[in-house]
Amino acid sequence: MKSEDIDRQVKENPLTKEESKEQFLKLTGDLDIKHSFNFDEAWEIGEEIRKRKKFREKITDLEKQGFDENIWMSEKKLHELNPVKHSFADGCYIREIFNPAQELLVTKIHKKEHAYFLMEGEMSVLTEDGVKHLKAPHHGITKPGTKRIIYTHTDCVFITVHATDKTNVAEIEKDVIADNFNDPLITAEDVKLLTSKI
Secondary structure (H helix, E strand, C coil): CCHHHHHHHHHHCCCCHHHHHHHHHHHHHHHCCCCCCCHHHHHHHHHHHHHHHHHHHHHHHHHHCCCCCCCCCCHHHHHHHCCEEEEEECCEEEEEEEECCCCEEECCEECCCEEEEEEECEEEEEECCEEEEEECCEEEEECCCCCCEEEECCCEEEEEEEECCCCCHHHHHHHHEECCCCCHHHHHHHHHHHHCCC
16 A cells, blocks of 8 residues: 555545554554554544644634634734834844734744743633633743634733844744745644654
8 A cells, every 4th residue: 555545545535543443453464564653652643633734724714714804804903903012132032912802813823932921911812722711921832833813802911032143023033933834844843743752
């Protein structure tokens, strides 16, 4: 069975977990393959890949439905309502953004790991891991490949910190924001995450 055959099978006639396990065990035995993982670990990795792919397709499609002023703001209005302060420290770019209450927005695709801090307010955040309700003070780490839908329940102040020696914001944004999920830094992070489970 070739890789293309497997891809076609997955798309056209996917196997259940039980059928997949039977196929895995049969081919492993027939081909005398030695694995560094068991079937359940392989299945878990496949589930993670499918979950990420499905979320990324849905959020991209949702965003592409157009920036209807009743749902998504235009870039111009977004920047007017969400002022950003830029600061620099030794090897760090600090980006502080104000988000007004009852705002629905989609973030860019992050391609580098960085710290974030919710300094004021409450928001609900949708990612591939589901909805999380955040209340200030709160901090976390954004992983490469993260894209979020955010709803602000109150006025919020959100800060991100990026490691860089650059001080030109446009150049920094090119380094930390991906155009799409096929960016090499994101696909490398996806592979790293998946191989860490094996």
